[in-house]
Amino acid sequence: MLIAVALLSLSVPGMAALAFAMERHQTWLAPRWRGRNARLALRAAGITLLASALACAVVAIGWSFGVLLWLGLLTPSALAIVGVLALGQKCSER
Amino acid sequence: MKDRFRQSMAWLHTWLGLLFGWLLYFIFITGTLGYLDTEIDRWMRPELPVASYPPSQKMAIDRAQAFLQSHAAHGQRWTLTLPIDRNEPYLHVSWQAARAGAPAASGTAYLDPGSGRQIETRDTGGGQALYQMHWRLHYLPPLGSLWIVGIATLALLLALVTGIVVHRKILADFFTFRPRKGQRSWLDAHNVASVVSLPFQLMITYSGLIFLMFSFMPLVAAAWYGPGQASQDVFLDEVFPPLASAPAAGRSAMLLPLDRLWRDAQDRWGPNAVAALEVQDPNDAHARVHVIGNFAAGPLRATSILTYDGVSGERLAERQAWQSGPKALRDAMLGLHEGMFAPPALRAIYVLSGLLGAVMIATGMVLWCVKRRQRAERGRDMAHAGLRLAERLNVAVFIGLPVAIGAYFWANRLLPTGMAHRAELEMHALFAAWLLMFILAALRPALCAWKEQAIFAAVAFGLLPVLNAATTSRHLLQSVPDADWVMAGFDLASLAIGAAFAGLAWKVKRHQARRTLC
Numbered sequence: 150m151l152i153a154v155a156l157l158s159l160s161v162p163g164m165a166a167l168a169f170a171m172e173r174h175q176t177w178l179a180p181r182w183r184g185r186n187a188r189l190a191l192r193a194a195g196i197t198l199l200a201s202a203l204a205c206a207v208v209a210i211g212w213s214f215g216v217l218l219w220l221g222l223l224t225p226s227a228l229a230i231v232g233v234l235a236l237g238q239k240c241s242e243r
Numbered sequence: 244m245k246d247r248f249r250q251s252m253a254w255l256h257t258w259l260g261l262l263f264g265w266l267l268y269f270i271f272i273t274g275t276l277g278y279l280d281t282e283i284d285r286w287m288r289p290e291l292p293v294a295s296y297p298p299s300q301k302m303a304i305d306r307a308q309a310f311l312q313s314h315a316a317h318g319q320r321w322t323l324t325l326p327i328d329r330n331e332p333y334l335h336v337s338w339q340a341a342r343a344g345a346p347a348a349s350g351t352a353y354l355d356p357g358s359g360r361q362i363e364t365r366d367t368g369g370g371q372a373l374y375q376m377h378w379r380l381h382y383l384p385p386l387g388s389l390w391i392v393g394i395a396t397l398a399l400l401l402a403l404v405t406g407i408v409v410h411r412k413i414l415a416d417f418f419t420f421r422p423r424k425g426q427r428s429w430l431d432a433h434n435v436a437s438v439v440s441l442p443f444q445l446m447i448t449y450s451g452l453i454f455l456m457f458s459f460m461p462l463v464a465a466a467w468y469g470p471g472q473a474s475q476d477v478f479l480d481e482v483f484p485p486l487a488s489a490p491a492a493g494r495s496a497m498l499l500p501l502d503r504l505w506r507d508a509q510d511r512w513g514p515n516a517v518a519a520l521e522v523q524d525p526n527d528a529h530a531r532v533h534v535i536g537n538f539a540a541g542p543l544r545a546t547s548i549l550t551y552d553g554v555s556g557e558r559l560a561e562r563q564a565w566q567s568g569p570k571a572l573r574d575a576m577l578g579l580h581e582g583m584f585a586p587p588a589l590r591a592i593y594v595l596s597g598l599l600g601a602v603m604i605a606t607g608m609v610l611w612c613v614k615r616r617q618r619a620e621r622g623r624d625m626a627h628a629g630l631r632l633a634e635r636l637n638v639a640v641f642i643g644l645p646v647a648i649g650a651y652f653w654a655n656r657l658l659p660t661g662m663a664h665r666a667e668l669e670m671h672a673l674f675a676a677w678l679l680m681f682i683l684a685a686l687r688p689a690l691c692a693w694k695e696q697a698i699f700a701a702v703a704f705g706l707l708p709v710l711n712a713a714t715t716s717r718h719l720l721q722s723v724p725d726a727d728w729v730m731a732g733f734d735l736a737s738l739a740i741g742a743a744f745a746g747l748a749w750k751v752k753r754h755q756a757r758r759t760l761c
Contacts, residue, residue, distance in 0.1 A: 153588035168418040213542050214589075217579075220442055221592035224599065227418070227439040235420040 160226040163198030256405040263398040264608045265640045274377040275597030283370025286733040287655045289715040290364045294332035304502045306359030321522040366665040396451045433606040443596035450580035486550040487559035492528035496554045504551045508534040544578035605641045634689040642696035643680030649703025650676030656714045697748035705741025708734040
């Protein structure tokens with residue numbers, strides 16, 4: 150359970166970085182985080198965070214359980230970012 | 244060329260989905276509940292105490308053997324399931340009548356591992372009956388439902404693959420959900436639910452087919468072993484080596500104390516490795532005892548089994564968990580599908596992914612209807628009978644099924660405990676409630692039916708904790724202070740489900756306000 154929380158603290162920011170690295174979601178960021186270089190940096194950060202979550206999972210609970218838990222946790226992590234972005238859009242439309 | 248391919252895949256995706264979606268939704272909901280089967284079992288048998296796992300099973304085995312000896316000395320088979328983990332929280336015994344004996348002489352019982360006293364529980368199908376509907380469509384014959392579920396699974400695998408082909412922008416749309424945009428929002432929801440859980444959906448569908456491989460592809464074995472049942476048996480004997488079975492001798496002989504065999508197995512496998520014992524022809528000179536390890540110890544759904552002579556105690560055979568690479572691949576697929584090994588966090592992910600599968604199916608079906616309804620309202624097309632049928636079936640299945648499951652839980656608490664055929668009546672209550680939802684959906688305008696059935700579901704689940712408090716002493720005010728988290732968790736989850744359906748009813752009502760239908 151504790152390891153799941155620890156992994157989420159890496160994979161949720163990782164997913165967020167990947168989302169903000171996309172053209173469509175760039176408008177959420179301050180101007181200096183937009184543009185090609187910032188997007189590449191965000192994507193690299195996202196991949197690094199997700200990879201380190203995988204590394205932590207494997208080191209902490211072994212290959213079979215680690216890969217499973219990591220893969221499984223990507224689902225709620227991505228879902229959380231989808232939810233936040235949708236909520237943000239709803240608020241900005243008001 | 245590329246677009247024509249995509250279009251034909253879109254056609255296949257749409258019609259496979261429409262044809263099998265309702266059945267697949269049923270399979271996903273009951274299967275997801277299967278990840279919580281023993282928790283539901285416990286709620287439906289409130290007589291059982293909080294599960295406790297004794298450090299040594301010796302006492303439990305002695306008590307169980309004494310109980311079986313006095314209740315079923317001449318049974319054909321005994322099974323002792325030991326209280327080791329979440330999958331088997333209680334000491335449970337079952338016995339099968341002698342070959343000539345009356346079927347009533349078979350039975351099952353929960354035992355207190357300390358005193359050996361039987362814990363009387365109500366007759367209920369519990370979570371297992373709900374879970375078994377996942378592949379055993381309740382009123383249909385077993386072989387028929389196996390084929391129907393198998394074909395639906397095949398359709399789902401095709402729908403997943405064609406869905407990936409059809410979805411142009413998997414990566415670009417990965418995080419995109421645009422709310423309150425009608426058809427667009429339904430498509431976004433369908434995409435997001437499918438894409439974020441795609442590894443699970445592919446795994447669960449493919450591994451679901453692996454369960455059926457011996458029935459669906461008998462020709463693969465037949466090509467090597469020859470046709471016919473006899474060659475099929477030879478094949479199965481090689482995949483699952485036989486366990487030194489012997490026909491009953493017909494002479495009675497003293498059965499050894501089972502804890503001696505258990506201890507011998509523990510010495511070979513390590514502590515807490517034995518999950519169950521099975522005795523073939525107890526008290527016969529040819530008695531056989533199978534000591535079975537824990538299938539849920541890891542993602543590989545396989546375990547070693549030791550077979551002993553029940554009279555002399557001699558070790559006769561051992562079937563290893565690992566037989567061959569291909570079999571291990573099968574075992575891993577089955578293990579991943581059932582998730583019995585999953586600790587709480589992983590189990591929660593299994594439940595979430597299963598629910599996302601149900602959401603994937605439901606949003607896809609609603610999308611189909613919304614698209615055609617809009618076209619009909621622009622006057623280009625009549626609201627044809629197929630559309631009206633699909634709209635009604637959507638309500639009756641997507642909301643009606645949860646209402647029916649709620650009715651199953653209500654029946655568990657309201658039917659008198661001493662009643663004959665009680666477990667079957669609970670099941671009938673589920674299907675009667677569901678039938679009622681189909682009738683209501685047929686009679687009412689579709690949007691009204693969405694709202695009304697969502698209110699039914701909200702009431703059915705929202706009031707379950709109250710019903711539990713009124714009919715048992717294991718209500719929230721008792722279970723929370725007692726740290727009885729299975730009982731409390733069920734009640735709290737019911738409240739959450741009730742609230743979710745209330746929210747849905749409210750949303751439908753707001754959506755409706757512009758039209759004032761009901």
